[in-house]
Amino acid sequence: MPWDFIFILIFLAVGVPLLGRRRIRQLMAMPSTTKRDRLRLYVSTVLSQWFAVATIFWRCRAHGISMGQLALAVPNPRLVDFISVGLATLLVANQIFGIRQLTSRPEKITCIMPKLALRIFPKDNIERACFVLVVTTVAFCEELIYRGFVQWIFEDWAKGLAVVGIIASALLFGLAHLYQGRQGLIVTSIWGLAFSLLRAWTGSLLPLVIGHFAADLTVGMLAPARLSAALHRHSVA
Numbered sequence: 001m002p003w004d005f006i007f008i009l010i011f012l013a014v015g016v017p018l019l020g021r022r023r024i025r026q027l028m029a030m031p032s033t034t035k036r037d038r039l040r041l042y043v044s045t046v047l048s049q050w051f052a053v054a055t056i057f058w059r060c061r062a063h064g065i066s067m068g069q070l071a072l073a074v075p076n077p078r079l080v081d082f083i084s085v086g087l088a089t090l091l092v093a094n095q096i097f098g099i100r101q102l103t104s105r106p107e108k109i110t111c112i113m114p115k116l117a118l119r120i121f122p123k124d125n126i127e128r129a130c131f132v133l134v135v136t137t138v139a140f141c142e143e144l145i146y147r148g149f150v151q152w153i154f155e156d157w158a159k160g161l162a163v164v165g166i167i168a169s170a171l172l173f174g175l176a177h178l179y180q181g182r183q184g185l186i187v188t189s190i191w192g193l194a195f196s197l198l199r200a201w202t203g204s205l206l207p208l209v210i211g212h213f214a215a216d217l218t219v220g221m222l223a224p225a226r227l228s229a230a231l232h233r234h235s236v237a
Helices: 003-029 035-062 077-103 106-110 112-120 125-157 162-176 178-202 206-236
Strands: none
Touching: 003 035, 003 112, 003 125, 003 162, 003 178, 035 112, 035 125, 077 178, 077 206, 112 178, 112 206, 125 162, 125 178, 125 206, 162 178, 178 206
């Protein structure tokens, strides 16, 4: 495996989780976030993710890796369309169900993820417009990084053994979300495994990008108002 790919993988396995936890600790240490705080977070997220993707494209091009090898293709349009619609529908339904379950038990809103959501999710139309850009960036960039690059690199290293790429991709994706705690790490790794399997089946990132976008946009747009309302009802009661 080329040295530059090893360096990228080490950064994804170690640097990304540590930086993510550091950023979340800083956010959680704040009593609350302002509009400026959230917009700065959105901008830094977009810039850092596109920088990572640009670096990966640069090194992949240097090693002659094609767009098809990174799953930036649609080899079977009918299958990709079917999986895209089904996956997006499933993920949106799952997010709505999760929000309803959470808001029905306000005592759980004191956990790290609901508290984090209230700090980083958009509060007005300007923030929502910026958040759409963030979600678009995260959906494409994370899928390209983990299901495109990482999965292919490990599969190629294992001489075409797809299961190695699938597992490695899921594990690194889970580690990237270490800031969500142990439960978040496990859940994200499981979803990462499912996404990696779909990538191997379809040969395309498109369904995963669409599903990822739909899930993140749903929770980002619905969670703030519903969590705040649940907290208000709980405090009044």
